[in-house]
Amino acid sequence: MSEWLVKHSAELDEAGNLLLPEYHTQLQAVTDGHAYSPLTRYTVLAISGDDATAFLQGQFSCDVAAIAANGVTLGSYSTAKGRMQASFVLAAVDGVYYLILRHDIAEVFRRRLSMFVLRAKVKIADASTMLLPWLVQLPALGAPGVTPMSAGAIAIDLGNGIGLHLLPPGQTPVLAAGQLAVGSMAAELVFIRAGLGWVSQATYEEFVPQMLNLELIGGISFKKGCYPGQEIVARTQYLGKVKRRMYRALIRNAANLSEGAPLIAAATGDQVIGRVVQLCPVAENCFEVLLVIQRAAWDDQVRLQHVADASIEKLTLPYAFPDAD
Numbered sequence: 410m411s412e413w414l415v416k417h418s419a420e421l422d423e424a425g426n427l428l429l430p431e432y433h434t435q436l437q438a439v440t441d442g443h444a445y446s447p448l449t450r451y452t453v454l455a456i457s458g459d460d461a462t463a464f465l466q467g468q469f470s471c472d473v474a475a476i477a478a479n480g481v482t483l484g485s486y487s488t489a490k491g492r493m494q495a496s497f498v499l500a501a502v503d504g505v506y507y508l509i510l511r512h513d514i515a516e517v518f519r520r521r522l523s524m525f526v527l528r529a530k531v532k533i534a535d536a537s538t539m540l541l542p543w544l545v546q547l548p549a550l551g552a553p554g555v556t557p558m559s560a561g562a563i564a565i566d567l568g569n570g571i572g573l574h575l576l577p578p579g580q581t582p583v584l585a586a587g588q589l590a591v592g593s594m595a596a597e598l599v600f601i602r603a604g605l606g607w608v609s610q611a612t613y614e615e616f617v618p619q620m621l622n623l624e625l626i627g628g629i630s631f632k633k634g635c636y637p638g639q640e641i642v643a644r645t646q647y648l649g650k651v652k653r654r655m656y657r658a659l660i661r662n663a664a665n666l667s668e669g670a671p672l673i674a675a676a677t678g679d680q681v682i683g684r685v686v687q688l689c690p691v692a693e694n695c696f697e698v699l700l701v702i703q704r705a706a707w708d709d710q711v712r713l714q715h716v717a718d719a720s721i722e723k724l725t726l727p728y729a730f731p732d733a734d
Contacts (some may be wrong), residue, residue: 410447410541413581417590425449425512426593435595436691439546439602442570443588446596448542452515453575455536456506460529465506468522469499470618470642472630476501481555481565483628485608485618486518491641492614494518496607496621496628498573500555500565507563507575509542513610538578544596545572545582553627569603569727598689598697604726606655606686606699611669615684618642619651620701625728653683653703657726660688660696663719672702672721675710682706697724 414420419429427449429435438444456465465473471484481500485493495518497510510518515535523533540563549570556564563575574582600607606621619642623629629642645651660666672683683702691697700721702711713719 410578412579413447419590419592421449427596429590429592432592432595434589435591436598436689438589438591439595439598442546442549443585444591444595444599445543445545445582445584445588446591446593448509448544448573448593448596450512450593450596451509451542452512453536453540453542454508454510454515454519455534455540456508456531457504457534458529458531461504461506461531464526464529464531465499466633466636468525468636470623470629470636470638471499471627472633473499473501473506474633475630479503479555479557481553481567483567483605483623483626485621485623485628486522487618487636487638487642488614489637491617491638491645493608493616493618493621494521494614496618496623498565498567500563500573500575502555502557502563507536507540509573509575511607511609512537514608514613540575540577543574543576543582544599545574545584546570546588546599547572567605569605571599571603571605594689597687598691601657601687601689601697601699602727604655604657604699604728606701609668609687611667612684612686615669616653616701617645619645620653620655621686622655622726622728622730625730650704653701654730655686655699655701656707657724658698658700659691659722659724660698660713661720661722662694663696663713663716664694666690666696666698666713666716671714672700672706672711673714674703674706674712677709679714681714682711
């Protein structure tokens with residue numbers, strides 16, 4: 410990794426953000442579908458053992474059993490009240506589950522999940538010293554899947570043009586011609602435009618899974634058995650509309666913006682009706698974001714609570730909301 414940083418005139422700041430020169434060129438690479446990046450903001454956990462499938466099936470919102478034979482899914486982990494403590498990508502390879510999540514919540518998540526192992530034959534380990542996640546933009550026509558590669562490397566295709574490679578130290582992805590290295594901010598733009606939100610420390614326990622649209626992108630199974638928060642998730646799905654949803658938006662005239670930034674609307678005063686999930690600066694004082702808000706707020710002058718002059722414009726997502734919403 411250190412050689413790669415030197416080769417690309419890159420550096421890591423104190424928060425683990427990858428910084429590269431020529432930021433505008435990085436944004437263009439994302440728009441063109443030619444970007445790749447080591448995901449220094451993310452961590453890989455390895456979950457193994459004879460009881461791993463059954464254990465995870467009882468903990469996560471996704472259908473773990475359905476991917477046990479080398480598959481991949483999105484998913485989430487929630488409290489009993491349905492509030493997400495993590496969202497993730499989960500890939501199964503030869504009996505081991507590799508879970509990719511934001512680095513700032515990884516250790517808290519690992520410790521909490523480990524509390525419920527008890528006598529089950531399950532091991533939950535931080536694999537970040539053995540496997541580094543890399544983002545590689547792919548042709549959008551690819552189907553979700555997992556491909557084991559040589560020397561312990563793993564290639565994951567999430568579909569929608571997103572590839573995740575889990576590589577041992579010193580390895581870099583095999584790239585198509587013309588792909589360009591980008592930093593952490595530009596890498597977030599890939600997820601933002603795909604409508605793939607990640608729970609971070611700033612949004613810990615803020616959302617139920619449907620608020621991040623997880624049931625629309627394969628992160629919730631309504632046919633599997635119970636898991637923490639399942640009753641809340643099912644009730645939200647079947648007994649009423651999802652009142653808050655995640656949207657892609659453009660925020661202008663905001664000099665500073667951070668994940669978790671609170672949102673308000675004219676009719677509700679200072680009551681917080683949503684939060685910024687992820688962001689990427691795309692111009693001076695201008696950010697492309699994913700945000701969660703009450704659905705009705707688009708008709709009620711939604712704005713940032715602490716930046717009065719900022720404007721918020723709704724953008725499209727690559728998937729649709731149910732008409733019932």
